[in-house]
Amino acid sequence: MFSRWMVLAGLACPLLAFACDYTDRTECKDDIQELVTYRSQAIEYAFGDVFGALPHQIQIKFVRATDKEYAKFSGRVAYDASQKVMIVPSSLLTSQTPNPMKWASSYWPYYRNIRFQQAFPVIAAIDNALWGAVLQETASKKNLSWPHEECSSVDMSKRLPCEMLIAGVASLLTQSQDTIFNPNPIERIWPEHFSDFQQRSWRSERDYGDVRRYGGIMLLRPLFAEFGVTNALTYVAQTPFLIENDNMRASALRYQERAREVLHGRAPVLVSDEAAPTREQIVPVSREPRFVSFGHRDGA
Numbered sequence: 001m002f003s004r005w006m007v008l009a010g011l012a013c014p015l016l017a018f019a020c021d022y023t024d025r026t027e028c029k030d031d032i033q034e035l036v037t038y039r040s041q042a043i044e045y046a047f048g049d050v051f052g053a054l055p056h057q058i059q060i061k062f063v064r065a066t067d068k069e070y071a072k073f074s075g076r077v078a079y080d081a082s083q084k085v086m087i088v089p090s091s092l093l094t095s096q097t098p099n100p101m102k103w104a105s106s107y108w109p110y111y112r113n114i115r116f117q118q119a120f121p122v123i124a125a126i127d128n129a130l131w132g133a134v135l136q137e138t139a140s141k142k143n144l145s146w147p148h149e150e151c152s153s154v155d156m157s158k159r160l161p162c163e164m165l166i167a168g169v170a171s172l173l174t175q176s177q178d179t180i181f182n183p184n185p186i187e188r189i190w191p192e193h194f195s196d197f198q199q200r201s202w203r204s205e206r207d208y209g210d211v212r213r214y215g216g217i218m219l220l221r222p223l224f225a226e227f228g229v230t231n232a233l234t235y236v237a238q239t240p241f242l243i244e245n246d247n248m249r250a251s252a253l254r255y256q257e258r259a260r261e262v263l264h265g266r267a268p269v270l271v272s273d274e275a276a277p278t279r280e281q282i283v284p285v286s287r288e289p290r291f292v293s294f295g296h297r298d299g300a
Contacts, residue, residue: 016098016099017099018031018096018097018098020095029060029062031097032060032092033060033292035101035104035123036060036086036130036291037290038104038105039105039107039123039126039127040130040290040291042104042105042106045105047107047228047229047230048228049230051134053137053138053141054133055084055137056290058133058291058292059084059086060292061085062093063090064090065089070087073087075089076129077089077128079132081133086291095121096119097122098120104123110123110124124174127173134237135236135237138234138237139237141238144238148162150162150240151166157195157198157243158242160208161242161248161251162241163212163216164211164241165236165240167212168216168217168218168219169233171216171217173229188211189210189211189218190211190248191249192249193246194248195246197211211248219241219255223236223256223259223260223263227263227266232263239259239262241255
């Protein structure tokens, strides 16, 4: 089988990039399944048992552009909570993957090097789907959806706070170093008179974007630091952020305080900055593979 290789030079230990030959679909699917398994192990190793809310076993379903799941998730790798499956577009079967594949079993090296991110975008897509599965299943325990329904609201006072949670979670799960920004004046990040901000924000996409991103980071960073990723994500998934009395700053501080009341006494699971774990160090939640191939029924 012909395969494409690329060496990522300039590294302490050169890493090969491997692209599967699409003529052998079964082997290509096995490679993606192996990558999903390694990334799930990487998340567990870095953050602890974050997959406790997931079903015992999740199937990986490969879909074509003509399949309904492809359109439903706009061609993305995604977790379909209705079927309890991970949807993977067949177009990703030829994506470049690291070789050795075990390299992917360490979470942070990928996000610390832009060259890795450029070489292996499929890893980010898989990680996003894995975190999405955790958030969806956790939210469903409280009869909520993830993202929360407010994210689709036409009312900015409902939509923007919801988007802040998504942006904050995404940033804190993919940046091992603190995002540096000037929180002063805080009124620009957490408007105390949101109706005034709403009236002027239509003239500045940057203002809206800064509140969404930096406001979300400011909102969630203390909770991640105090209670760990698993506990913080549980609270976030099950607790929409809402603006009360037109004051985002007061609402954000109240959101944090309520989180501390709920999470008080829960021991945080610290983030690991260690190198890739050995086979003996990797301890999956289950002895059986959590992510398994959907089989040949998908026809992809």
